[in-house]
Amino acid sequence: MSGIKRIGVLTSGGDAPGMNAALRAVVRKGIYHGLVVYGINRGYEGLIHGEIQEMSLGSVADIVLRGGTILKTARSAEMRTVEGQLKATEQLHKSQIDALVVIGGDGSFRGAQTLAAQGLQIVGIPGTIDNDIAGTDLTIGFDTATNTVVDAVSKIRDTASSHERTFIVEVMGRDCGNIALQAGIACGAESILVPEIPYDLDEISDKLKRGHQRGKNHSIILVAEGAGSAFQIGEELRSRSGFETRITILGHLQRGGNPSALDAMIAAGMGGKAIEIILAHETSKMTAYVNQVIISTSLDAAYGKGRPFNRELYDLANELSI
CATH class of the missing domain: 3.40.50.460 (Phosphofructokinase domain)
Structure with missing residues (x-):
């Protein structure tokens, strides 16, 4: 693993069914590969204030089909400032966390990019009910x-x-x-x-x-x-x-509610893929579900031309409702 010993994981932005399944996969696959995994409560707000705890196999027991996120989530105005970003980085260094997994949507990924710009190893997992992240066919929760x-x-x-x-x-x-x-x-x-x-x-x-x-x-x-x-x-x-x-x-x-079988499956696959990306020493990556396969792609893909609206499906809806 060449220096990678501790990783952190947080959920940020709006909660989405399947976030817990992704968290469980990150924690358990991380531990399986000898990593120490830290859960960060309340997203970036919790990171800035040092709300960091070590996770165990038991920490994520029986959560795979539970809605919401056991790590909680919060909006963080402070994370949008340089001062807040520096505080977040300082907390990660203080806990000797080598890499961070961010489960969330567009705003969460923007926060992740600010940390990556400071040299931190970052992996994003798209979790949002809106399915508005480019580069993936589906986001967790949709x-x-x-x-x-x-x-x-x-x-x-x-x-x-x-x-x-x-x-x-x-x-x-x-x-x-x-x-x-x-x-x-x-x-x-x-x-x-x-x-x-x-x-x-x-x-x-x-x-x-x-x-x-x-x-x-x-x-x-x-x-x-x-x-x-x-x-x-x-x-x-x-x-x-x-x-x-x-x-x-x-x-x-x-x-709210338990994730569907599809969301739980995608979430588990993305959580596992995030660990593989970290162990490969890659950064500024995100997991994606493309053509029914979980892949790794650039985090920048989330901010490309944007996820195109399915006009063909919209036109079909009008044709069927004459």
Whole structure:
């Protein structure tokens, strides 16, 4: 291992189902290869304040299918400053940590890059329900969050049908409509509104009217939060179509719950791959799931041209909901 003895691992940003499975893989594979593994509580905020503890095999027992993150997570304004970054580096040196694994999303990776610039060995694991990290087909948590939305919409549709109403369901996705798009396709939503594609409420209203004319007595419209306020959209559609609307905001429900089998499997693979990257003395890398294989790629890949929105799938959704 040529000098690599101690590694740290933290979870940062929004929690995502599967983070614990990734953490478990990092800890257990690290220990298997003779490394001492330290868990850092509360992300970068905890790192800056020295909230570092040694992990054992028992530390990660029975967490593989537990949602959230046992290491906790927090936003850190201080980490965005040079002073905060220097404090974080100092804490890693103080604990003699040779490499750091960061499990998180876009903001977490930016923090990781600042540490890599100071000569630290860094590996990122993409964990975010938004699936908005370029360079990987899937991020940890996305599959679970999408299934959570589909399950919720299936229940809402029962009520929508019973009361002959149009339901506007707002899902997470401030800058990215992936959850709305894939959940909308899976549950047969009549319209899907995402921040990437402009929409026309008159066209959506006309679609509702056409459906009503052919005997359809209810509709489901999925709205990514970044596409607009569900309450305002619901009021506009009620005014334009004359149909009664109801609003459901799923909110943080989408982040919770046990990870799906796919998320747990991807997380375990990425955690194991992170250890392989460290033992190969590589840095500024991230794990990725590409063509059903866990690979290593440059951390810079997360900030390339951005993850392209699947316009073909979006157009298919419109074609199927005529």
